[in-house]
Amino acid sequence: MFDIMTVFESLVEIIKVVPKTLLLALIILLLSFMLGAILTYIQSLNIPVIKQILDVLQSFLRGTPNVVLLYLVYYSLPLAASYFLSLFGVAFDPASLNSAAVVIVTFSICYSVFQSEIIRGALHSLDKDQIEAAQSLGYSTTQTLRKVIVPQVMTEALPDTMNAFLIIIKALSLAFLVTVVDIFAQARLVGAQTFSYLEAFVAAALVFWAICGLLTYLMNRLENRMRRGYV
Known part of the structure; x- marks a missing residue:
């Protein structure tokens, strides 16, 4: 009853x-946002081959369930870390890798794709006339970026970014599969x-x-x- x-x-x-869950979600949100910004910048350069590789990677991340990606990272990350550290003569036991680190890496990579789309959309919504107006007022590139571009992009990206934060909090329920x-x-x-x-x-x-x-x-x-x- x-x-x-x-x-x-x-x-x-x-x-x-709850504090531990929110901290994990916040770390993932910040890392995924930084990775998303990097992805957006690299894609804007339109470098041949690299752009195609990123497009394939994004397609893979969008099309693969989080639970599958979580297991892939859970079993591959310790081996990869052990291999690369061994190149520098550093001993590493794959079994010692913290499960929380696996969750952070997995979800940061997963949601970087969506953060990249959020950032790209916010940039496209920016009124170019305001940039030209700032330049006509004698603003330097740094001042234009700091006073005009970044505040407006952050304002446009905030709702979707916060929605991503809520999604991450709920997605962390999968972390139990790797003992978090x-x-x-x-x-x-x-x-x-x-x-x-x-x-x-x-x-x-x-x-x-x-x-x-x-x-x-x-x-x-x-x-x-x-x-x-x-x-």
């Missing part, structure tokens, strides 16, 4: 891993201890809902504040 008190008890245990304990994993552990899986998963759903609701509220306020600066 469903027990509401067990839900509250499960909530207490699940909330303990997040919100969902903690709910499974609590359910296994109490034999009350329904209550534990209800508690996990409430935690996810609360996090997404709070972040959406903060995102909307931040976006409105940033947009008022350009009205």
